[in-house]
Amino acid sequence: MDMNEAQQWIKQFYGERGWSGYGPFIRVGFLMEETGETARAVRAYEIGRDRPDEEAQSRERLKQDLVEEIGDVLGNISLLADLYDITLEEAFTAHQHKLLKRFGS
Structure with a gap:
């Protein structure tokens, strides 16, 4: 799926559930929440959580959690x-052009 198809799918899926009607400040709040969950997933994958009240997860499960959290960030973006x-x-494209202009190829 290319980026534009993904964006349209997200818009439709979230829209059908009433999740896309939030304004930009609320959406940024959701984005920050998902970014924090992504940070937690990275930590768990890289160094573990070291909590006796949490069951140890397999490497595969930890990676799947990270994939899902990155997806949540992309959805909110x-x-x-x-x-x-x-x-x-x-x-x-704008990001790419900015970096190439700033740092060269």
Whole structure:
């Protein structure tokens, strides 16, 4: 699935559930929440959680958790971009051009 297809799928899926009607400040709050969950998943994958009240997870399960959290971040980024009529492709292209201009190829 390319970036534009993914963005349209997210918009439709979230929209059907009433999850896409939030304004930008609420959406950024959700994005920050998911970013924190991604940080937690990275920590668990890299160094573990070292908590006796949590069951140890396999390496595969830890990676799957990380994949899912990164997906949640991407979903919220997609919806935030959509609020401003920005495609993910447009955002990535602008990012790429900025970096190439700043640092060269």
